[in-house]
Amino acid sequence: MSDMQDSLRELYQEVIFDHNRNPRNYRPLPAASHHADGHNPLCGDQLTVYLQVEDDIVREASFVGHGCAISTASASLMTEAVKGKPVAEVEALFRDVHALLTGTRDEAAPARDFGKLQVLAGVKEFPVRVKCATLAWHTLHNALTGAHETAHTE
């Protein structure tokens, strides 16, 4: 088995397939206090992230859209991960996940337990696919910071 075969199995794990087939929190959120659009025109990936923030806590998170398995699973895992977290913690998570996916993590910084999100790290070995995994997170960041432009990661 080649290195590439190993890398492929690192990335395409059952948790990715599971979240691709049955994405969690896949619905619009009528009561959303924040939302933003993300779009990678070159691959056609497109999504909207909805958040309901109260007392600086993300009470609800959801998304709708379409894309590849990596972008769909990343968005699905993200909505699970941020629910119930304070906004400041969600923003810190965005920064850490971004560093994890792009391979720019500060090795000196204390290690974070990414839990299920760790599976997304497999995308590092596929440079052209990193943008698929980061799209939902950039869109989340835009929603929280009130940025009006559509998020892009390509």
Next chain:
Amino acid sequence: MNAPRDTVLNAPLLAHAADFPILARPVNGRRLAYLDNGATTQKPKAVIEAEARFYRESNANIHRGVHWLSQHATALYDDARATVQRFINAASADEIVFTRGTTEAINLVAQSWGRPRLTAGDEILLSTMEHHSNIVPWQLVCEQTGAVLKVIPVQDDGELDMAAFEGLLGERTRLLAITHVSNALGTVNPVAEMTRRAHEVGALVLVDGAQAVAHQAVDVQAIGCDFYAFSGHKLYAPTGIGALYGRAELLRRMPPWQGGGDMIRTVAFDKTTFAPPPQRFEAGTPNIAGAIGLAAAIDYVSGVGMDRIHAHEQALLDYGTRALQDIPGVRLVGTARDKAGILSFLVEGIHPHDLGTILDAEGVAIRAGHHCAMPLMTRFGIPGTARASLALYNGEADLDALVAAIHKAQELFGSRRSAGRRP
């Protein structure tokens, strides 16, 4: 390397695969099945060597030196132009302008022919299946002149709606800009017939031949078109070289579009006069080695025989079409009656980009995405497709590898045991 099953058509051409050094290198530990020829083709030793030999033995600037090397390089460059002329059967070598590729050739016509002549309300007719490079140059010239684009629709099978084409032709039609072969669907358009109809209403015709010249014999005089554009790199030649064919009487009346050396006759601050075509359109030192590489590629395919290449790729297309149609969950996009060796497809439940990544790990190189034809993808309501595109060195083994890799992807995605949700 797996020994491909021989067929009468397959066997003689497959021997030529050995002419392409890159095909011998494994990718991701697998035998490379290179099926991304619509993006670019691999280069035979004859082309790689011709370009290297030019730099080793003949390098000098052209059209300006009195020294021997310069005259030698100039002769090689002029010979390359004559080779292109014979390849597409232009009436004269002066009708061949070297460009960086198809894109630059189309921009040249848009800016040099279109911009000075088009006025508000003039119509440029193109089709939904055009590559962005045959859309955007016309949008730019429309903004500059007030001309408008009209678009021939595409039917579900990937053929042009010819009745709609007839309806769109009119007295305001100034140019038909149409692809010879669709890069995303493989559809071969009836360009000779369309040219005849466009000429009847007084319009000129530009044919985008990027996906055609490597796969069938092209005769610009038989087509009757006014301009024909193509790239070298899709024809086994180096990148950065291509050609525009333009009828001599049109090129003579077109102003330069870029200024510089090599395109002038005399320069003075009060009056500069320009060289005749084709030099008028080749400002600056051109891609001399590229032109020589292009001529070597044309000699190479001519040696193999364009008719044999066409027959071989058609046989492979039939083989691949049947093989893909036999896989449950695979849908071909583009099923025109007249097709070149392009298989665009979707696998149910697997996004083309996931498929591309998984196939790559199996050594199968395809293109996944919108193929620079976003309006066409919108027409079919899809973000993109997976595309396998053929060349003379492909054999049944490459398509067998493709099919095996698709099965593997389906297994991995579990899309054959679960209906799944299509994202």
